[in-house]
Amino acid sequence: MRVLLTSLPSRSHLEPVVPLVKAFRERGHDAVVVTAPYDLSPPSSWIPERDGVLKAPFWSAELVVTTAANVLDFARTWRPDVILRETSEYGGQIAAEVLGIPHALVDTAPFAPLEIPLLDELMDKVRAKFGVGATEPVFTAGLTPAFWHPAQRHFRMPIEQDRGVVASFGAHLPSGSQLPHVVVEALGKLPVAAKVVVTHAGYSDVREALTAGVPMVAVPLFADQPRNAARIQDLGTGVQVEVKGLTAAVLADRIQHVLNTRTYHDAAESLAAQIADLEEFTNIPDHLVSAV
Structure with missing residues (x-):
């Protein structure tokens, strides 16, 4: 099976995705990661200890469109069987809907979508640019138990044990x-x-x-x-x-x-x-x- 994984261009978002590429490959599947160039840094004028919490949800229609186009450009040649995205990356889902293939979710930020007002409507506006309708993920993997956030199935990621x-x-x-x-x-x-x-x-x-x-x-x-x-x-x-x-x-x-x-x-x-x-x-x- 060919699995295309998508992530925001940020280390914290890529960290759970990259080990999955290795896990797929060890099982004999083809797997690659696709993202898009985009600056996710907060404004340099913001000083948290002076200004307080910054209202900056991880959403940009421009980023979603750019990533979807980037994924589609690669996928039309590579021909994946499924697209697996991390929570805050939405272009992969749009691309899967355009290609008519399944998409799945690794829930790397369960509460992040709650910070985006009218997310479904925003996604539908992006879908309209590509002429597609919404589809549901075939599988959702949570990285913490249901006490944090429910998912279809929950998994444990390894960590390094630290003291102090x-x-x-x-x-x-x-x-x-x-x-x-x-x-x-x-x-x-x-x-x-x-x-x-x-x-x-x-x-x-x-x-x-x-x-x-x-x-x-x-x-x-x-x-x-x-x-x-x-x-x-x-x-x-x-x-x-x-x-x-x-x-x-x-x-x-x-x-x-x-x-x-x-x-x-x-x-x-x-x-x-x-x-x-x-x-x-x-x-x-x-x-x-x-x-x-």
Whole structure:
């Protein structure tokens, strides 16, 4: 079977997709990744600790049209049997509908579509440019259990086990932000004796922390991150901190609070045990083949 995978041109979006290419190939299938050149960086004028959360959903009609055209240009020669896209990349679905082939979804950002008002109507406008109608995915693979977001089937991605405090804010932090310095200063105030993840609440960070059973201090910046941070807090596996006006003292206090509160660690370990029971991520190809 020939599988064409599509992703936004961003490392965090490609990271779950690239290992799937290897998994398909190891099972004897042909698999490639297609994306489109596009700048997904936030505006350089935005300073999160000054301006607060940026309202920037991962949607651009221009990007969807460009990616769909890019995928179609390649697919008409390569002739895939199915297109497998990650959540925030919509051009692959349009291309599959044009080609009349099945499409499937790896749910790499479950809450991201909720940030796009009138998404179905926006997609229909793009479809109109290509003269096609909407179709449903034949298979949806979730990367966290149903406690985070329901999917047709749920899988577990491998992670590296880390000890101590880990801080991660992704690849889209503007160069003018002093947030990394705030985090470093906050961490310097702590006698680290336990585990915690300080994160912007991007889905990849959250998924890895949940899998490792590590509680979080979430400082959301844009897109689906506020929803992810709220879910972290609702599940009792961490706390949410407002980025606007954030100081090292406030952040250090919240980190220390999580480190010293056993209930956060218990909740994180309980959720990690549920994730440990999930099927391996590398089995997604077998399920997709059955669905197609």
